Amino acid sequence: MSKAFVRTEFHPDLPPPASESGPIAWLRHNLFSTWYNSLATFFVLYLAWLVIPPVLDWALFSAVWEANNYKECKAGGTGACWGMIDKRFDLFMYGFYKAEDHWRPNLAIIVFIIAMLPVLFDKLPGRRMCAMFLILGYPAFTVALIRGPIEMSSFNSTMGIALWVVAFVAAAYWGHHNAKKFNAVQSGIGYAIAYIILFIVFIAWGMGLTPTETDTYGGLMLTVMLAGVGIAVALPLGILLALGRRANSMPIVQMLCIGFIEIVRSVPLISVLFMAQFMLPLFMPEGIKFDNVMRALVGFSLFAAAYMAEVVRGGLQAIPKGQFEAADSLGLNFYLNMRLIVLPQALKIVIPGIVSTFIGLFKDTSLVSIIALADLLLVAKQSYTDSNWLGLEHTAYVFIAIIYFCICFSMSRYSMYLEQKLHTGHKR
């Protein structure tokens, strides 16, 4: 017998034994792998047995689906009173926005969803076009649609200013687009085009529509508006603040950014909202009237931007120095380095943090009920204090909780999808 050994033929791959694949293997691995795991499985099953039947009973079997007031609800069953939701559904969705105008926010949200789909899922065509539309056209479109006629050609209205800012930002983007340096002529043309489009949008949509008052806005519509604008402003502004905070070569900019972030983060959102409510008008020139919703929007966006800045900064810090050096050594300037190398990686790392901030922002919109805006939460509260529907707080709160959950959970799932898609590390 010699100790030497040489393998002359390779062993074929065999199918795994039954204990390694299939549903039984899954059960064994995940639920009953050890005795304490089995115990935990049975305990959870027992808890489910205790909790689920009464919940189903309350929500479905003993619920009242048709009712005109709380007395009929009480008489009809011991469960939820979905009849109230049915009767007050419009209030939950639109607040006191006039019923004949409900198609306007509906159209706005449908257009938003359609335009958003190619941006969210890159398998669909037209991504670039939709993104341009969402940035340049959609804000004006929506404002004109929901708000109605506005004096576009002057600074007289707050919406006019907002639209003017949109046109200006669009122009700034245009000036950089495909150009080595900032191209002022291109920017000017871009601005003119953006402004004309906005003007046409205003004429086309604003003129035929009756103007609406912002204090009639409410319910889910207001919640989505606040969160949407907050998110849309917070991300870009947060990125700028984070970059500013790291700009060691520009001490003044750095100080301003640090000051803004630290001050805003150190005060409660409620006080920011109160400040926006009462202090903002003091700083504005004579003749400019900020309405309630607008003030809340400003407060929200700035607050969220400060948090976003810190989340983004966390991502920037995670980028190894070698990445900056490699980009430098290839001759990329600061702007290209940030846009092509650093931010794509940094933002990918902090997707969970960004989405957490978005979700937090969405739920924080409920705080505007304190400054008398009728968001989803306040509408729910108004429902069960209405003399027709007294004492139905369970139903009202469960209903809005479901709405909040659906929206926040979708955001969370989307972020997981995005992480999966952008993962390039060791996928083989």
Add this chain to the structure above:
Amino acid sequence: MSDTNTAAADNSGPAIAITGMHKWYGDFHVLKDINLTVERGERIVICGPSGSGKSTMIRCINRLEEHQKGSINVSGIELTNDVKNIDTIRREVGMVFQHFNLFPHLTVLQNCTLAPIWVRKMPKAEAEEIAMKYLTRVKIPEQAGKFPGQLSGGQQQRVAIARSLCMNPDIMLFDEPTSALDPEMIKEVLDVMVDLAKEGMTMLCVTHEMGFAKQVADRVIFMDEGEIIEQNEPNEFFDNPQSDRTKLFLSQILGH
């Protein structure tokens, strides 16, 4: 020689001229009175113990590090705080790092085309053609669609070399390109570097691969404690070192 504010490369003079260059990290004097002239097409290997300032010196050449005293002239352009000059020099000087520093979110091909497209304003198709040419030269055209994370260390380093070459640089700086590699992968990277040297690229290479130094270098430079201790052509350098520090260093790295 010291015409400062011209950002146009001058191809007649030496590739790199460093005179009386000093650098400090805070109180620490890292580089002391460095004088070095590199002719066009010259291949230089820089060796020395760790912490001797080799990497810092070549990183000063494309301004990844800033020097505080003396002057550095690259293709006739003086390195100052002028961002334009720095950008021009960085476009002409390629660099390969110890840890590759590929961009992990981009494919191999995108890594190679990024700088030509955005910095040189080259059309995408042309940039891709050039990238494929260099990827073929480093012998990994078939990996073009993969992400860096899916490649071996040696392959990643060859991509990094191709990425630098795509900018068509006059000078290549190598900062310990094989130090982070497994032994079996060192050869594939060195082969690429030898090929490059044969084609007449001006190269500055910080490395401990003495075989490489003997094979391609025109000059070997030994640094210790921030100073250039000795420089000579490779045969003389290895067979007949003059300074005691050089002798000690060579006995340590060649002794086993």
